[in-house]
Amino acid sequence: MNRDSQEFAILQELGFRFDPANIYQQVLGSVLRSAELIDAPRYLRLIMAQPKNELIVHFPVRLDSGEYRLFKGYRAQHNNILGPYKGGMRYHPNVSLDHIKALSVLMTMKCSLMRLPLGGAKGGVQVDPYALSQAELMRLTRRFVSALGNNIGPDYDIPAPDVGTNAQVMAWMADTYENVSATHSRHDGQAVVTGKPLDFGGSRGREKATGQGLVFVLEQMLGSLGLTMSSLRYSVIGYGNVGSWTARLLADRGAKLIAVMDHTGAIRSSEGIDAHGLAEYVRQTRGVRGFGGVQAIEERAFYEEPVDIMIPAALEQMIDVQQAEWIRARAIAEGANAPTTPEAETILLDRGVTILPAILCNSGGVTVSYFEWKQNRMAETWDEEHVDIELRDHMVEAAGRVREVASRLNCDLRTAAYVAAFEHLAKVYSLRGIFP
Numbered sequence: 001m002n003r004d005s006q007e008f009a010i011l012q013e014l015g016f017r018f019d020p021a022n023i024y025q026q027v028l029g030s031v032l033r034s035a036e037l038i039d040a041p042r043y044l045r046l047i048m049a050q051p052k053n054e055l056i057v058h059f060p061v062r063l064d065s066g067e068y069r070l071f072k073g074y075r076a077q078h079n080n081i082l083g084p085y086k087g088g089m090r091y092h093p094n095v096s097l098d099h100i101k102a103l104s105v106l107m108t109m110k111c112s113l114m115r116l117p118l119g120g121a122k123g124g125v126q127v128d129p130y131a132l133s134q135a136e137l138m139r140l141t142r143r144f145v146s147a148l149g150n151n152i153g154p155d156y157d158i159p160a161p162d163v164g165t166n167a168q169v170m171a172w173m174a175d176t177y178e179n180v181s182a183t184h185s186r187h188d189g190q191a192v193v194t195g196k197p198l199d200f201g202g203s204r205g206r207e208k209a210t211g212q213g214l215v216f217v218l219e220q221m222l223g224s225l226g227l228t229m230s231s232l233r234y235s236v237i238g239y240g241n242v243g244s245w246t247a248r249l250l251a252d253r254g255a256k257l258i259a260v261m262d263h264t265g266a267i268r269s270s271e272g273i274d275a276h277g278l279a280e281y282v283r284q285t286r287g288v289r290g291f292g293g294v295q296a297i298e299e300r301a302f303y304e305e306p307v308d309i310m311i312p313a314a315l316e317q318m319i320d321v322q323q324a325e326w327i328r329a330r331a332i333a334e335g336a337n338a339p340t341t342p343e344a345e346t347i348l349l350d351r352g353v354t355i356l357p358a359i360l361c362n363s364g365g366v367t368v369s370y371f372e373w374k375q376n377r378m379a380e381t382w383d384e385e386h387v388d389i390e391l392r393d394h395m396v397e398a399a400g401r402v403r404e405v406a407s408r409l410n411c412d413l414r415t416a417a418y419v420a421a422f423e424h425l426a427k428v429y430s431l432r433g434i435f436p
């Protein structure tokens, strides 16, 4: 996006100052550019340009020392035309309003691409969860949910795990919501969050869902890249939920994990890294550094590794201009949200690197969240095979939609995914007759 572009004209109208490094402007810029390609109605572009609601809450938490600390929490509810707001809750020191807003836009686009009856939201707390004890983390979660009050709910806004949160945090959220908000209206509040533990309303397959969805997408897309699963050589950035599950599921299909990088360092092995062993090692030590039988490498060497596919599965904007220049991968499958900056994307596309976009690749998470919500509401329990079959069907259909638009408009896959999402949103707005 540049100062004179049509996308920026909309942002300028809404009071934005041009900042090419701003993640919200980056994400929205590429979403609005795809709207332009299909001449989407102007009202739709305006609606997409800002979340419907931006909540900021401040709440005190008692630390184990007896001291109190004030925390800042966010929830951006971007759009609910397709259904209740839906999206993860992130606990990370760099959480900011613009990050949360950018991720909430992507949730709207993701749910629309997947044709889920859900809208888009994202939230989080500016905190390093690893610097807190479990008791402090529980109190923080409970105070955050109390502060949000009825701004979340099973029919209104349904959080889920993201970076720094997990099934235990979701259990505390559901329990607090049930005690604080649901009891007054005498309704069951368990479905207020997804990604819960299995014993407390969670769905089989949710923990691995994002990685599983990404693997289903690769199964659909590898052929067109001239690659096969059994000979695939791949690297991963970030070895948390998404990175480690993707790696383990790919390893189970015969693919070779060649290099991994996280905040502690980078490792490589041309014979292949034991994806399962590494997952257990990272669970115990919180990083890939020091894992046995592999070579420790520098960041630049990690990016220069000539793999077939690189899978960023950590934070946003990790692949910028410098990394794009280093990258030797033939394709990038985005497990993380918004890992590639627009400038980096231009460099990579010009070099012929295929980018499989995040809203397709990582949509397995929200899709199985939808299954969890549905099971809670229908008092059902699906077995894992059923979850996997349903998930695969959803991923295959979404990949087909993206491919169809890419060939119809002769565009890259990210643009195609946004167009496929926009076309559905435009149709629903038009059917509802909200803006005749």
Ligand SMILES: NC(=O)C1=CN([C@@H]2O[C@H](COP(=O)(O)OP(=O)(O)OC[C@H]3O[C@@H](n4cnc5c(N)ncnc54)[C@H](OP(=O)(O)O)[C@@H]3O)[C@@H](O)[C@H]2O)C=CC1
Residues within 6 Å of the ligand: 161, 162, 163, 164, 165, 210, 237, 238, 239, 240, 241, 242, 243, 261, 262, 263, 264, 286, 287, 313, 314, 315, 316, 335, 336, 337, 362, 363, 365, 366
């Ligand atoms: N969980 C889910 O279901 C979904 C997640 N996503 C997206 O996937 C991405 C990862 O999420 P998730 O796996 O859940 O999060 P996790 O917290 O489980 O894992 C994140 C991983 O990235 C690592 N990391 C953090 N900073 C860096 C860095 N500077 N360099 C390299 N690695 C780093 C983390 O290390 P450490 O923890 O030590 O900081 C950790 O290994 C995010 O973009 C998220 O929004 C998208 C869809 C669904």
Ligand SMILES: O=C(O)CCC(=O)C(=O)O
Residues within 6 Å of the ligand: 086, 087, 088, 089, 110, 158, 159, 160, 161, 162, 194, 195, 337, 362, 363, 365, 366, 367, 369
């Ligand atoms: O599972 C969900 O509801 C949301 C997952 C999420 O936050 C994401 O896809 O980025």
